[in-house]
Amino acid sequence: HRRQRTMVGRREQATIVTLFTTLSASAAFTIGCGNLFLPVRVPNSLTVPSKQSTRGPFGSISFSSQPRADLRLCTARESEAEDMSEKKVSTKEAARLLEDEEYIGLSLEVAKLVRQSLGDALRDAAEATGTTLGTAADISVEADTKIKRAIADLRGKEQYELGDLSAALDEICKDEISRITGKDEYELGDLSLELNRRVLAAAARFCGKEEGEYEPGDITLAIDRRVKDSINSFTGQDEYSFGDVTQEIERRRAQWVKKYTGNEGEYQFGDITKRTLANYLGSDDYEFGDLTKRAVSSFTGKDEYKFGDITRTIAGKLFGKQGGEK
Numbered sequence: 001h002r003r004q005r006t007m008v009g010r011r012e013q014a015t016i017v018t019l020f021t022t023l024s025a026s027a028a029f030t031i032g033c034g035n036l037f038l039p040v041r042v043p044n045s046l047t048v049p050s051k052q053s054t055r056g057p058f059g060s061i062s063f064s065s066q067p068r069a070d071l072r073l074c075t076a077r078e079s080e081a082e083d084m085s086e087k088k089v090s091t092k093e094a095a096r097l098l099e100d101e102e103y104i105g106l107s108l109e110v111a112k113l114v115r116q117s118l119g120d121a122l123r124d125a126a127e128a129t130g131t132t133l134g135t136a137a138d139i140s141v142e143a144d145t146k147i148k149r150a151i152a153d154l155r156g157k158e159q160y161e162l163g164d165l166s167a168a169l170d171e172i173c174k175d176e177i178s179r180i181t182g183k184d185e186y187e188l189g190d191l192s193l194e195l196n197r198r199v200l201a202a203a204a205r206f207c208g209k210e211e212g213e214y215e216p217g218d219i220t221l222a223i224d225r226r227v228k229d230s231i232n233s234f235t236g237q238d239e240y241s242f243g244d245v246t247q248e249i250e251r252r253r254a255q256w257v258k259k260y261t262g263n264e265g266e267y268q269f270g271d272i273t274k275r276t277l278a279n280y281l282g283s284d285d286y287e288f289g290d291l292t293k294r295a296v297s298s299f300t301g302k303d304e305y306k307f308g309d310i311t312r313t314i315a316g317k318l319f320g321k322q323g324g325e326k
Contacts, residue, residue: 148160154168174186181194204214207222228240235244261272300313 151164151168152158152160155164157164177191177194178184178186181190183190200214201211203219204211207214207218209218231240231245232238235248237244257272261274300310
């Protein structure tokens with residue numbers, strides 16, 4: 001039952017709103033349906049009694065031309081909202097005008113730069129073509145005329161015709177291939193045959209053969225032979241055997257160690273370190289601790305170290321000579 005009443009009320013509201021929506025607003029009235037009051041606007045030509053009731057299919061509907069407080073409140077709030085919206089619109093319009101002004105100024109500056117650059121380019125192009133033309137179209141026409149004239153001269157003709165450029169390039173290529181191959185007239189495949197002949201001749205020279213004697217696999221054999229010759233030259237042997245390179249490297253390393261340490265006998269662990277320290281200390285008779293003694297002596301300024309020398313030296317540097325003595 002409640003659901004049915006709700007549906008009925010909604011239908012009556014829809015009927016009333018549909019009735020008055022198409023009318024222009026000039027006078028304010030309230031339409032009451034039970035406890036529901038709707039503020040609406042109706043034209044002056046519509047005559048409505050001060051208070052009238054009518055019965056519809058879903059109950060009685062009352063019309064009243066008396067103004068209500070909620071209608072006046074609604075009108076005041078609408079006015080305030082309209083004022084706020086007008087202020088927001090004014091602020092947005094002002095910001096949009098500033099942005100448009102900045103964009104227009106930037107566009108003018110860019111257009112000025114483009115116009116100036118285009119003028120410089122046209123002037124340079126006119127100087128390059130030897131004309132006094134001032135537009136891009138004129139320069140293009142002049143360049144096209146000169147190119148066609150050059151192609152016609154290349155073909156030995158007075159006027160350029162369509163296809164002369166391709167024919168001229170074809171003749172140039174054929175003449176160059178004939179010069180490379182040494183033939184009077186070009187034949188199809190001459191370039192490939194000439195390239196193949198030159199590659200085989202270079203491979204034959206690399207392998208130590210005469211031109212025309214190259215056979216497949218000669219390059220691999222020549223590379224293998226040259227690598228073995230390099231290894232034999234490094235090891236000092238006539239024929240290469242597996243491990244010769246490693247043995248030669250070890251022999252040369254031992255020879256360098258003996259030369260560096262000055263010890264002709266067998267190498268012992270630590271010989272390189274001793275020689276390095278001896279060269280640093282300037283004494284061949286190096287003993288363990290010499291490096292430390294030299295460092296302490298350079299710090300304390302004494303030839304022989306005694307217990308407490310380092311502490312006294314540090315105290316003397318911090319507190320002066322008197323502190324060092326104490």
